[in-house]
Amino acid sequence: MDDIVLQAMAKWPDVPDCYGWLGLDSRGQWWMRDDSAQALGVFQSGLPGAKGSLLHHTKLIDFIQRNYEPDALGCWYFQNGPQRVYIELEVTPHIWRIEDDFAVTSHTGASATVHKSLVDEYGKLYLHTTLGLGLVHTLDVQRAAQALEMARWTLEDAVADELPDQYGYVMSPQKTKNGIQQA
Structure with missing residues (x-):
């Protein structure tokens, strides 16, 4: 601060x-x-x-x-x-940007480490990180898909309405x- x-x-x-x-x-x-x-x-x-x-x-x-x-x-x-x-x-409280090397940064500019990724019933992709939960920016979904294909992150199903309670x-x-x- x-x-x-x-x-x-x-x-x-x-x-x-x-x-x-x-x-x-x-x-x-x-x-x-x-x-x-x-x-x-x-x-x-x-x-x-x-x-x-x-x-x-x-x-x-x-x-x-x-x-x-x-x-x-x-x-x-x-x-x-x-x-x-x-x-x-x-x-979500964070919107994630993903670099070519799969480094993840919040819309605030803070770097984070990915714990897991989630996809909801609407096909939206989220990352749970060291900074909390956030949505992957629409421009970076393809890069996130590459990370998933390379098994860099694990993917779990999620229900959009349950995410705020689950991730606080x-x-x-x-x-x-x-x-x-x-x-």
């Missing part, structure tokens, strides 16, 4: 958490969700406009990714100075404010 963030947290310890305003999509892109976007539906809905506005500012994206982590309940957030900004996940992450922290699941 950035030093400036740690200093802000110490200076202002009681800033309320922020929910619903930031989302991570299945391609590792960040979306700002204003009131209008939130009124259109949940981030995961796929409804036009519900994702919000795609972030393009490179320094802001880098700042988010350096300060991105889970809380004890598996809700992912980014620490924005003294405030936790909880993330709505379209699919929360898709919509807004529904779990104060640690209580809300309807």
Whole structure:
């Protein structure tokens, strides 16, 4: 976590958490969700406009990714100075990119070691790694298939709706404010 963030947290310890305003999509892109976007539906809905506005500012994206982590309940957030900004996940907390040598990197730039790979009932490919579970970026599925063919990774079947509970992450922290699941 950035030093400036740690200093802000110490200076202002009681800033309320922020929910619903930031989302991570299945391609590792960040979306700002204003009131209008939130009124259109949940981030995961796929409804036009519900994702919000795609972030393009490179320094802001880098700042988010350096300060991105889970809380004890598996809700992912980014620490924005003294405030936790909880993330709505379209699919998983990580989106994996795979290099030619089969090295795996999160959308945040962090490297990971693969424990196993999973395929769900829709054909989506996930990797369980030293950093947790993530979806393989669509541009890298062919490279992942090569790794599987070469027996570098083991493949298991999975059920998409069961992955958050199995791997300890929360898709919509807004529904779990104060640690209580809300309807």
